[in-house]
Each structure stands twice: as structure tokens, then as C-alpha cells.
Amino acid sequence: MASVGKPSQYRLELHYLVSNVTLVDLDLDAQELGGVISWHPPEPDVSLVETYSVYLAEDAVGANRTVLSNLAAGTNQLSLAADFDLAPGLTHILVYTRSALFEQSSPAVLNVLDANVSVFNVSITDIDLDDGEAEH
Numbered sequence: 794m795a796s797v798g799k800p801s802q803y804r805l806e807l808h809y810l811v812s813n814v815t816l817v818d819l820d821l822d823a824q825e826l827g828g829v830i831s832w833h834p835p836e837p838d839v840s841l842v843e844t845y846s847v848y849l850a851e852d853a854v855g856a857n858r859t860v861l862s863n864l865a866a867g868t869n870q871l872s873l874a875a876d877f878d879l880a881p882g883l884t885h886i887l888v889y890t891r892s893a894l895f896e897q898s899s900p901a902v903l904n905v906l907d908a909n910v911s912v913f914n915v916s917i918t919d920i921d922l923d924d925g926e927a928e929h
């Protein structure tokens with residue numbers, strides 16, 4: 794017999810979704826992330842939320858997801874140190890809420906914007922300051 798979910802799980806799905814998931818990638822290398830993932834707690838009620846689980850995944854529903862961190866309720870951000878290795882294909886950040894018993898099946902989703910700045914023209918103006926100073 795198919796499970797239709799218990800009432801408390803149903804409530805969690807509808808009312809306990811985080812919002813405004815953001816990450817500004819400050820690591821300008823391709824396939825590397827650095828910065829702070831942040832989100833807004835569920836409104837208006839976070840009383841059942843015990844944990845936020847943050848994943849990287851290949852799509853918005855959690856394909857090949859890999860956990861970044863599990864954070865106690867009250868913490869609404871996760872710092873990624875620069876040079877965090879973004880494996881190919883991992884294009885979404887998912888934030889799930891967990892109650893004591895359940896993890897959400899439908900997370901809040903952010904498409905990863907991997908900042909990638911390539912420098913095409915590098916020039917050096919060589920100003921040799923040592924000559925002048927050496928004369929003193």
C-alpha cells in the first residue's frame with residue numbers, strides 16, 4: 794500500500810520551506826566556490842525545525858546529492874572556504890529542513906552560479922624603484 798505520508802510530515806512539506814537561498818561565489822576560478830550560502834528560515838513558524846541539511850546535487854530534486862553540512866536550527870548560513878572543489882555536474886544547492894522525524898522531500902533550491910573570471914590581457918609596467926633608492 795502506498796504511503797501518503799503522516800500528517801506531521803505533510804505539515805513540514807508545506808510550511809517549513811526555507812526561502813531566499815543565496816550564494817555569491819567569491820572564488821573566481823571555474824569549478825571552485827568560495828563564499829557564504831545563506832537562506833531565510835521558514836515563515837512564519839520554525840518550531841518544528843531541528844536541522845537544516847545543505848546539499849550539492851545535479852538537479853533540483855536531489856540527484857546524486859552530496860551533503861555539505863547539517864546545521865542546527867538558528868543557523869541560517871554556511872561558509873564555504875575559497876577553493877571549494879565543485880565537482881562537474883553539481884549545479885544546484887539544496888536546503889532541506891528536518892524535524893525530529895522527517896527530512897523534507899522537496900527542498901529549497903538555488904542554481905549555482907560559479908564565478909569564473911578569465912584574464913585575457915595581463916601586462917606589467919616595470920617601474921624599478923631600487924635604482925633611485927640605492928643612490929642615497
Ligand SMILES: [Ca+2]
Nearest residue numbers: 820822825876
Ligand atoms: Ca580558487
Ligand SMILES: [Ca+2]
Nearest residue numbers: 820822825908
Ligand atoms: Ca568559481
